[in-house]
Amino acid sequence: MIRLIDIQKSYDNGTKALKGVSMRIDDGEFVFLVGPSGSGKSTIIKLITAEVAPIAGRLMVNGYNLNNIRPRQVPYMRRTLGVIFQDFRLIEKKTVRENLTFAMRAVGASPREIRKRIPYVLDLVGLDRKGDCRPNELSGGEQQRVAIARALVNNPQMIIADEPTGNLDPTRSLEIMMLLERINELGTTVLVVTHERELVDRFTKRVVAIENGRIISDETGGYYNNEATI
């Protein structure tokens, strides 16, 4: 579960990224976070992943109070999250399987756990035959599936996808979104940050719209219908 209570965030250059944002995401939810560039979406992601700290307000992520979290606890908090990026961020020199192994090794998984978990996750994302390929041998959609598999491989409570379809064509985008929906149905909370109106409109999910550092709408079953925010 994630709770943001009256969160404010300014950067050193004086930019006020968030001006009192309150939001709650319960376990098992699927949430779209939408808004124009510079509206504060990325700052919310950075706050949740503890890359930056708020200047005011309270922030809870999966049982961790990020207002007074110790630096040594941050890695353990991050293990409850799986993060997916627009540019995939795969290690080009490693195969698909090695990319997943790398992520599991990073949290101290044993070779036995790795051998057991990776085939399951590759099967879940439909890449069970691509384990030995390198990222540059895969299409954009397949690379994003690898990124999703990597986010899932440590069995996080929540997946955070930052513009996951930004580099994909509409068909692949839809496939990725359906995959995320399936992951959500299996019990993982999903937060998707996106610009893609049509994609959001195809799913009847909760949509949180943010603009100028403030939440302007939060409707379960809502859609991305505010022209001004596109």
Next chain:
Amino acid sequence: MKQRYNFGYFFSEGLHSIFTHGFMSFAAVCMIICCLLIMGSFTLVAVNASSMFHSLEQENQFTAYIEDTLTQEEARGLQDDIEAIPNVARAEFVTKEEAQADFEADYEGNPLFESLPAEVYRDRFHIYLDDISQLAQTEQAVDDVAGVAWTKSAPEIAEGFVVIRNIASAVAIILVVILLLVSLFIIANTIKLATFNRREEIAIMKMCGATNAFVRWPFVFEGLILGLLGAVIAFFLEWGIYTLVGSAISTSDTIALVTVLPFGPMAWPVLGIFAATGLVIGVGGSSLAIRKFLQV
């Protein structure tokens, strides 16, 4: 999932990344070799210079003149008393007749010193010291021996030796420390360049929940392996260069007076120092380099 520290894994990751980032590894090893060679060569020159100074110091001596009331046998008998004094390496007895012969040989053909009467010469000891900086105290102790009339030394020469030796030692220490710091800086920057190429990997690991220690250890092992590899290669190169230069000096007509110490007895200490320095600059450099990238 519980954090496990598998040092075998860290070692294999460090070793693996040396090969996957071959060029940067090669650059880092070359830098370590260059730094160690410069530092090692300078240190060996300093060791040889120190050895030569020590030899020259041991050639330095002062003279103790014996009371002319003592017979030659009585005078010779003072040798044990003089050699028992701390810092006296040895004492050579010179009879008044030998002294006269030496003097006349030195000033042969000079009418001013011809036909000096024999009674102006005394039996004497040439006294050699272990540590020339203790000349004044030792000379005083010899002067206090019953039967010694007076002593004569050249303290300005001794002081000159001491000053030169102290300056040479201080310069050597300062230069070695500077070279060590420069080496550490260069290695840290070389490894930082290598690490910069892998900041994406580090960021991914951190985002997956890796602890700083987990991210750092493979880099530490990588630095350790590169440092040791550079040290071993530098050692053999140093050995080869030293032997070549040494043999060139010993066969040279112009600088054959310079004595070069053999490398053999110094080999283990040099290898130990190179290995330790390689470890320090490898591990220290990689630890310094990675610090910035851990702040994600």
